[in-house]
Structure formats: structure tokens, C-alpha cells
Amino acid sequence: xxxxxxxxxxxxxxxxxxxxxxxxxxxxxxxxxxxxxxxxxxxxxxxxxxxxxxxxxxxxxxxxxxxxxxxxxxxxxxxxxxxxxxxxxxxxxxxxxxxxxxxxxxxxxxxxxxxxxxxxxxxxxxxxxxxxxxxxxxxxxxxxxxxxxxxxxxxxxxxxxxxxxxxxxxxxxxxxxxxxxxxxxxxxxxxxxxxxxxxxxxxxxxxxxxxxxxxxxxxxxxxxxxxxxxxxxxxxxxxxxxxxxxxxxxxxxxxxxxxxxxxxxxxxxxxxxxxxxxxxxxxxxxxxxxxxxxxxxxxxxxxxxxxxxxxxxxxxxxxxxxxxxxxxxxxxxxxxxxxxxxxxxxxxxxxxxxxxxxxxxxxxxxxxxxxxxxxxxxxxxxxxxxxxxxxxxxxxxxxxxxxxxxxxxxxxxx
Amino acid sequence: xxxxxxxxxxxxxxxxxxxxxxxxxxxxxxxxxxxxxxxxxxxxxxxxxxxxxxxxxxxxxxxxxxxxxxxxxxxxxxxxxxxxxxxxxxxxxxxxxxxxxxxxxxxxxxxxxxxxxxxxxxxxxxxxxxxxxxxxxxxxxxxxxxxxxxxxxxxxxxxxxxxxxxxxxxxxxxxxxxxxxxxxxxxxxxxxxxxxxxxxxxxxxxxxxxxxxxxxxxxxxxxxxxxxxxxxxxxxxxxxxxxxxxxxxxxxxxxxxxxxxxxxxxxxxxxxxxxxxxxxxxxxxxxxxxxxxxxxxxxxxxxxxxxxxxxxxxxxxxxxxxxxxxxxxxxxxxxxxxxxxxxxxxxxxxxxxxxxxxxxxxxxxxxxxxxxxxxxxxxxxxxxxxxxxxxxxxxxxxxxxxxxxxxxxxxxxx
Numbered sequence: 001x002x003x004x005x006x007x008x009x010x011x012x013x014x015x016x017x018x019x020x021x022x023x024x025x026x027x028x029x030x031x032x033x034x035x036x037x038x039x040x041x042x043x044x045x046x047x048x049x050x051x052x053x054x055x056x057x058x059x060x061x062x063x064x065x066x067x068x069x070x071x072x073x074x075x076x077x078x079x080x081x082x083x084x085x086x087x088x089x090x091x092x093x094x095x096x097x098x099x100x101x102x103x104x105x106x107x108x109x110x111x112x113x114x115x116x117x118x119x120x121x122x123x124x125x126x127x128x129x130x131x132x133x134x135x136x137x138x139x140x141x142x143x144x145x146x147x148x149x150x151x152x153x154x155x156x157x158x159x160x161x162x163x164x165x166x167x168x169x170x171x172x173x174x175x176x177x178x179x180x181x182x183x184x185x186x187x188x189x190x191x192x193x194x195x196x197x198x199x200x201x202x203x204x205x206x207x208x209x210x211x212x213x214x215x216x217x218x219x220x221x222x223x224x225x226x227x228x229x230x231x232x233x234x235x236x237x238x239x240x241x242x243x244x245x246x247x248x249x250x251x252x253x254x255x256x257x258x259x260x261x262x263x264x265x266x267x268x269x270x271x272x273x274x275x276x277x278x279x280x281x282x283x284x285x286x287x288x289x290x291x292x293x294x295x296x297x298x299x300x301x302x303x304x305x306x307x308x309x310x311x312x313x314x315x316x317x318x319x320x321x322x323x324x325x326x327x328x329x330x331x332x333x334x335x336x337x338x339x340x341x342x343x344x345x346x347x348x349x350x351x352x353x354x355x356x357x358x359x360x361x362x363x364x365x366x367x368x369x370x371x372x373x374x375x376x377x378x379x380x381x382x383x384x385x386x387x388x389x390x391x392x393x394x395x396x397x398x399x400x401x402x403x404x405x406x407x408x409x410x411x412x413x414x
Numbered sequence: 415x416x417x418x419x420x421x422x423x424x425x426x427x428x429x430x431x432x433x434x435x436x437x438x439x440x441x442x443x444x445x446x447x448x449x450x451x452x453x454x455x456x457x458x459x460x461x462x463x464x465x466x467x468x469x470x471x472x473x474x475x476x477x478x479x480x481x482x483x484x485x486x487x488x489x490x491x492x493x494x495x496x497x498x499x500x501x502x503x504x505x506x507x508x509x510x511x512x513x514x515x516x517x518x519x520x521x522x523x524x525x526x527x528x529x530x531x532x533x534x535x536x537x538x539x540x541x542x543x544x545x546x547x548x549x550x551x552x553x554x555x556x557x558x559x560x561x562x563x564x565x566x567x568x569x570x571x572x573x574x575x576x577x578x579x580x581x582x583x584x585x586x587x588x589x590x591x592x593x594x595x596x597x598x599x600x601x602x603x604x605x606x607x608x609x610x611x612x613x614x615x616x617x618x619x620x621x622x623x624x625x626x627x628x629x630x631x632x633x634x635x636x637x638x639x640x641x642x643x644x645x646x647x648x649x650x651x652x653x654x655x656x657x658x659x660x661x662x663x664x665x666x667x668x669x670x671x672x673x674x675x676x677x678x679x680x681x682x683x684x685x686x687x688x689x690x691x692x693x694x695x696x697x698x699x700x701x702x703x704x705x706x707x708x709x710x711x712x713x714x715x716x717x718x719x720x721x722x723x724x725x726x727x728x729x730x731x732x733x734x735x736x737x738x739x740x741x742x743x744x745x746x747x748x749x750x751x752x753x754x755x756x757x758x759x760x761x762x763x764x765x766x767x768x769x770x771x772x773x774x775x776x777x778x779x780x781x782x783x784x785x786x787x788x789x790x791x792x793x794x795x796x797x798x799x800x801x802x803x804x805x806x807x808x809x810x811x812x813x814x815x816x817x818x819x820x821x822x823x824x825x826x827x828x
Contacts, residue, residue, distance in 0.1 A: 019700045023559050029624070030556055032736070124554055130701035132546070132554030140538055140546030142444055143721025145437050210443070269707070272686065286433045286718035287544035287708060293683070294704035304700035307557025315736055322446070322729055 002038035004310060005062040007084060008075035009042035009055070012098050012125070015303030016072050017051055020310070027307070031314045038067060063087055070094040070313040072306050074125075078102050089113040089121060094317075096309035098125035098302050104199035108212040111324035120321050122309035127153065127200045128278050130301030131294040132308075137207055137282060138323050144284025146208040148248040150414075153200040153259075155276035155296040156184045156191040157223050157243040161261075162274045164231050165240055171226060183276055183297075193222035194243060194259040201245030204280070205257050209249065211328035213257055219337035220259040230347060230409045232374040233383045239263035239345075240271040241411065250335040258337050263345050263385075264414045338392040343413040345372075346398070347383040348405040355382040358405060365397040385413065416452035418724060419476040421498060422489035423456035423469070426512050426539070429717030430486050431465055434724070441721070445728045452481060477501055484508040484727040486720050488539075492516050503527040503535060508731075510723035512539035512716050518613035522626040525738035534735050536723035541567065541614045542692045544715030545708040546722075551621055551696060552737050558698025560622040562662040564828075567614040567673075569690035569710040570598045570605040571637050571657045575675075576688045578645050579654055585640060597690055597711075607636035608657060608673040615659030618694070619671050623663065625742035627671055633751035634673040644761060644823050646788040647797040653677035654685040655825065664749040672751050677759050677799075678828045752806040757827040759786075760812070761797040762819040769796040772819060779811040799827065 004020070006013050020027065020037060028035050039062050040054045049055070062068055063084075071088050073095050075081045081102050085095050090113055097103065102110075103123045114121040124134045128151075137146075152158050156178055163174035175192065178184035190196045198220040202213040223243050234241050242264045247257040264271045269291055273279040278296025283289050295301040312321065350358055362369055362384065369384040377383075382405075386394065398407055418434070420427050431451060434441065442449050453476050454468045463469070476482055477498075485502050487509050489495045495516050499509050504527055511517065516524075517537045528535040538548045542565070551560075566572050570592055577588035589606065592598035604610045612634040616627040637657050648655050656678045661671040678685045683705055687693040692710025697703050709715040726735065764772055776783055776798065783798040791797075796819075800808065812821055 131704055132550035135554055136546035136550055140722045142725040143718050286714040290545055290708035295702050300700040304557050308554045311556045
């Protein structure tokens with residue numbers, strides 16, 4: 001039966017169709033019955049496309065066709081995708097998606113509609129591309145209290161940082177290369193400023209702790225201000241720089257979550273995750289640390305997760321899979337990052353020529369810091385790592401320090 | 415309701431009880447109803463144990479108690495465990511297990527009994543301890559054609575090899591240390607000779623390709639003959655030595671599977687998996703390479719997987735989860751390893767003093783080989799890597815070479 005539709009015939013959509021059709025025979029064996037893609041919905045024309053006969057422009061054709069059991073929403077964004085998903089679920093059609101923005105902002109509502117209509121809203125492709133992480137976290141690790149989830153969740157920024165660290169390219173040059181290779185979009189803001197990684201850590205935290213974490217409550221900083229000087233200081237001290245999303249319990253039923261660049265010890269596995277690869281480390285009280293690694297984006301890797309979800313929906317037709325979280329409207333659920341504790345790498349430029357003169361003041365403000373070195377460090381520059389401090393106090397100290405020096409960089413430690 | 419029983423109160427059994435009781439409140443929330451451990455079955459006495467009141471010696475108490483919905487079989491072996499599992503499944507009670515030997519030898523039969531009785535036989539704990547791999551492979555990666563699964567599947571041997579490589583300990587000393595630390599058993603045969611890893615790769619291959627792969631058809635060699643000389647040659651050439659299980663399609667609906675030590679390029683992720691950690695690399699035609707990493711054994715890591723399966727069974731009471739494979743009685747399903755192609759590291763001891771004299775004969779037998787070096791290589795020793803050859807031809811060449819030299823070691827390349 002032709003019971004599948006794909007909405008959005010872009011990179012992920014075409015990958016989904018390609019992978020499904022390639023492995024169709026084996027997929028139908030796994031589902032236990034004949035299945036097929038009936039419609040591909042896109043407003044654009046694709047003259048001469050192999051699957052042109054399946055193309056429709058009107059979403060309602062899919063919505064009103066009783067044959068359609070599952071729809072892959074790979075449009076992205078929270079306008080059409082949100083409206084379409086609600087309508088489909090309300091009709092009892094399962095939806096699978098790679099749309100991290102939609103899951104991170106409307107997940108709880110959409111799960112509830114799916115539950116009420118005995119269908120499913122699955123989102124394995126929304127985090128880590130093809131890396132299996134949603135089901136492992138929800139099922140395999142369900143016996144654990146999750147102590148922390150940390151991940152390199154954005155391939156574009158990891159590619160840029162890898163080029164900066166391994167080949168001493170500047171941020172600007174590395175970004176340009178990422179755009180030329182198709183890893184970064186023309187407007188790279190969502191990747192570079194950490195918004196994409198933020199949506200993903202919100203999804204993982206929502207799943208692990210059972211309540212929706214809205215991205216707007218999560219502090220998020222990107223990599224656009226990292227310089228090769230910072231890379232050099234970090235390297236010399238045995239650290240790589242990675243954009244890391246982290247979520248963990250913060251006591252009293254609250255959680256803390258943050259996305260920011262971090263100095264990661266080179267001995268850790270996360271430090272060796274290079275290029276467009278992603279890795280997610282989950283710490284449970286039973287299992288200890290487990291790591292999931294693979295290509296975090298791309299046509300076929302993401303399609304792998306979408307097709308996996310399609311198969312699961314068709315195997316569980318008319319049965320709701322419990323893979324969801326509750327809504328949470330309490331704005332204090334996510335502890336403000338200023339109340340969390342961190343150790344910070346700081347690079348300063350002294351207003352006066354000799355930065356060494358500032359060392360007594362630095363000790364007074366931060367306590368005992370560790371100074372870092374690099375070849376040809378200018379006299380007006382200092383880089384150091386602070387002790388672990390509450391962020392608000394760190395900020396106060398930095399504000400005072402900024403009276404006599406420019407705060408050129410600050411990067412949290414892992 | 416007290417609806418869970420644990421059979422076997424050893425390391426994994428006690429870990430299962432400990433982890434469940436610790437996270438009980440959260441676990442019941444996930445299941446959506448009250449659940450609890452009613453019985454722990456073991457023939458031994460545990461006077462003063464915290465859960466002594468739950469201990470029973472008679473298996474039939476569990477079998478005949480209608481409250482019991484799911485049983486964790488963590489006894490091991492294929493005698494009692496097999497009999498108990500069949501009886502429980504036949505009564506419609508789900509069974510979860512860490513028993514890789516039972517799953518690898520009787521999996522297909524037990525899945526069929528579970529299917530007929532609308533209950534489940536889950537085995538996430540049987541491979542990779544707490545590392546989620548069974549569900550990810552079965553569900554998240556279901557859209558892929560699996561091109562290969564390779565893994566470091568035995569923590570004990572990986573610990574021994576790590577000590578040999580990083581600290582130049584001999585095999586015997588490293589084994590003794592592993593035994594003292596509780597990683598290796600008094601009789602280490604199953605670990606050291608690769609039988610444990612073999613059962614695990616059989617389980618992964620059965621799941622990936624849908625038909626039972628019986629361990630007796632899989633060629634299996636262990637690490638007991640690896641010397642520090644081999645480690646040194648490998649290191650100098652940029653390789654680590656790991657015990658690796660591999661399974662992949664071999665064409666015409668057949669598969670190839672093997673467990674053996676391998677020279678692994680140091681640049682690969684598998685080479686950096688040390689100590690008792692396990693890692694499993696899965697290659698799919700959509701997803702590319704994904705890697706799963708974590709503690710492959712131990713009390714709480716394994717319990718993490720057992721408890722995860724208990725939760726899944728209780729969430730799906732009276733619903734069969736499709737996580738299984740068919741039986742396969744065709745002995746030709748697994749291609750004999752002598753028909754597969756490999757490149758081989760070979761170390762020889764020449765009967766005459768100068769091994770260099772053998773080089774023309776080696777070229778004639780194997781074609782162009784790559785010679786390796788180590789500090790203070792004796793005149794009577796040579797080590798080289800052969801081109802990729804059919805194993806049967808490799809064996810013929812080695813047999814001919816053995817007329818003029820002792821074949822001291824042979825290790826396949828990755």
C-alpha cells in the first residue's frame with residue numbers, strides 16, 4: 001500500500017525518498033507488509049525528476065487521503081510545518097520529523113495531540129542527524145538517573161573549529177570554506193551563534209527529564225568571537241575548543257542547560273570529534289558514560305533517522321509509542337546561567353603596555369588563577385583560567401577588570 | 415504492584431535490584447503505574463541481605479505467580495536459564511536477559527515462543543553491557559542496509575591488550591592483573607579465546623541480517639598468542655592491536671563473520687578504545703559510520719541495560735515488540751572464513767640464522783609484502799604485511815613458508 005508522504009523535497013526530503021526506495025524490499029520485510037511513498041509535497045516544480053509523478057503542491061491532498069498513515073515533515077521552520085503537523089496528527093496520521101526547531105518549541109503540544117489521536121510524533125532525526133540518540137536515551141537508558149548530557153551537536157561549527165585548530169585558519173576563512181562546501185548556509189547565524197545546538201540540547205534535556213525545556217530560557221553563545229590566539233593558548237595548555245551543549249539536573253527538580261564554546265581536555269573523547277561529526281555523551285548513574293558518534297547532518301545520514309522513524313510508525317500503526325515529555329510553563333525550571341558555577345578561560349588586553357602589572361589585581365578579583373602562554377605573547381596580553389566560581393561573581397570580577405583591560409575572550413571550561 | 419522477578423543474585427542480578435530500587439520512583443513514572451521487584455531467585459543464602467525477604471529458591475514460585483509480568487534472567491549459561499526462559503515465555507511472562515550465550519544459541523526459538531504468547535524476550539544487556547546497541551540497530555538504523563558491524567566486544571581482552579600496548583606488560587602478567595581486578599574469571603578461556611566476543615557478534619549479525627548466526631559457524635581466534643614483539647612491530651607501523659568481531663554481507667544472501675585480533679590503524683576511533691571499554695561501529699548505506707562507546711561490562715552498566723528492558727516490557731505489557739530474527743539451519747549461510755579475503759601481519763623465525771635470505775621466497779609466495787621493523791630485531795626474525803588475499807591461499811603460502819621458518823604470529827589487518 002502507498003501509505004507514506006514526504007513534505008519538503010529539499011536535501012533531507014530527497015534523501016528520505018532515495019534511501020527508502022533503495023532499501024524498500026528489506027524495509028517492507030521489517031514492517032511485515034507492503035508499504036510505499038505515495039506523495040512528495042513541495043511548492044516547487046521538479047521537471048524530469050525520477051519521482052515527478054508523486055509530486056503534489058497541495059498539502060490537503062495528503063491530509064485527506066485515508067491511505068496515508070505516516071508523513072515525513074522535512075520542511076523546517078515553525079510556520080507551515082507546525083500547522084501541517086497539528087492537522088495530520090489530529091487526523092490520526094503519524095508524523096516523523098527532522099525539524100529541531102518545531103520539536104524544541106512545540107514538542108509537548110504535538111505529543112499530546114498524537115497521544116489523543118493514537119498516532120505518533122517521532123523525531124530521531126532532529127538531534128545528531130543519523131546518530132541514534134532519542135530512542136537509546138528514552139528506552140535503553142531508562143533505568144538510569146541521567147546525571148549529564150553533553151554534546152557536540154552542530155557539525156558546521158565543529159568543522160569551523162577543526163579548521164581553526166588543525167590548520168590555523170581564521171574563523172572568517174573557515175566559515176567561508178564551510179559555506180563553499182555546503183555545510184554552512186548563506187546566513188550562518190543559527191549555526192554559528194549556537195541556536196541550532198541550543199534546540200538540540202533542549203530536545204535531549206526535555207526527553208531525559210520529562211519536561212519541555214524552551215530554548216529561550218537557555219543561555220547560548222556561539223563561536224564567532226573565538227580567535228586563533230585563543231586556540232593557541234588552549235592548545236598549549238592541553239585543551240581543544242568545542243561548541244558544547246550541556247544539560248543536567250540542578251537540584252529541587254530544576255535543571256541547568258547551556259550552549260557555549262568550551263575548553264575540552266584533549267584526553268577526552270569529545271576533543272577528538274572533528275569536522276562535521278557530532279558526538280553526544282550521556283552520563284547515567286548506572287551505565288556511567290556512554291558516547292554516541294557519527295555524522296550529525298547531511299542528506300543520507302539524516303534520511304537514515306527519518307526512514308527509521310517511518311518504519312517504527314508503520315510497525316506500530318494505531319499504537320501510541322510512549323516517547324514524549326510534558327509541557328512546562330514554569331520559567332524557573334531552567335536555572336539562570338548566572339547562578340551556575342564555572343571555571344573560565346579569560347584573555348585580556350591591558351590598556352597600559354605591560355599586562356603583568358595587572359596580576360595582583362587579577363588575584364584579588366578571581367583568587368588563584370592559572371596563567372597560560374603562547375609563542376610571542378604581546379606584553380599587553382594575558383590569558384588565564386579562573387577557579388570554579390558562580391557566574392554572577394565571575395561577571396562582577398570581569399566587569400571590574402574591564403576598567404583597566406579589555407576582556408578580549410572568555411570561554412568556559414568543560 | 416510487585417510484578418518483577420530477578421533470577422540469579424550474582425553481580426548483574428544484585429546490580430539490577432540496586433539500580434531499580436534506587437530509581438524506582440522515576441521508573442514507575444516512566445512506566446505509568448506502580449511496579450516493584452517481588453522475588454529474587456537464587457539457590458544460595460544471603461543472610462542479612464537488604465532484600466533477603468524477597469529471596470526464593472524455588473523457580474516455580476515465580477512461574478506460578480500471576481502477579482509476575484517480567485523476569486530478569488541473569489543466571490547465565492544454557493541449561494537452567496534455557497529451561498526457565500522457555501517456561502516463563504510459554505506462560506506469557508516477558509523475560510529480559512544479559513545471557514549472550516543463550517541468545518546466541520537459542521534466540522530464534524525463544525523469540526518465537528514470546529511471539530506466540532504475546533510477550534517479549536529482550537536482550538539489550540547481552541551485547542556491550544550498558545551501551546545501547548540492540549534497539550538503535552533494530553529501530554533507529556532500520557532504514558539502512560547494514561554494510562558492516564565491527565566491534566571491540568570484550569572488555570577483559572581489551573584491558574589485557576591495553577596493558578600490553580601502553581605498559582609493555584606481557585600477556586601473562588596482564589591476564590593476572592585482570593584476574594586480580596575482577597575483570598577476568600579464574601578460567602579466562604571464554605574471554606581470552608574470543609568465545610564471548612563471538613557470541614556478541616553473532617547476536618548483532620542475527621539482528622542486522624534477520625537470521626540466526628550460530629557461533630559454531632563463526633571462526634574465532636583469541637589473543638593468547640600475541641607477544642610484545644608483535645605489539646612493537648604494530649606500534650612502529652602505526653597500528654594498535656585489538657580483538658575485533660566483524661560481520662558483513664558476503665553476497666548471495668550469505669554473510670561473513672569472524673572474531674580475531676586485528677591490526678587497527680591508530681587514526682581510527684576503535685584504536686583509541688582502551689581498558690575495559692567497548693565500542694561498536696556500524697556502517698549503514700544511509701548513515702555512514704556511527705559508533706557506540708561505553709563500559710561493556712560490570713555490575714551497574716549491565717544492570718542499566720537489564721532495567722531498561724524491564725521498563726520496556728512493563729510499558730508494553732501484552733504487546734509483542736518486534737525485536738527478533740528468524741532461525742537459519744542452512745550451514746552455508748555463514749561463508750567459511752577460508753573463502754574470505756584478508757591482509758595479514760606475519761612474524762616468522764627463520765630456521766637459518768639470517769631471515770633476510772627468505773625475502774625472495776616470501777615475495778614469490780605472497781607477492782609484494784611490506785616489511786616492518788622493531789628495535790633490536792634479531793637476525794632470524796622477519797615481520798611483514800601481506801597483500802589482501804583469499805585466506806585459503808594465504809594459508810597455503812604460510813604452509814610452504816613454514817618449511818623454512820617458524821610462523822611465530824599472524825594477525826589480520828582491519
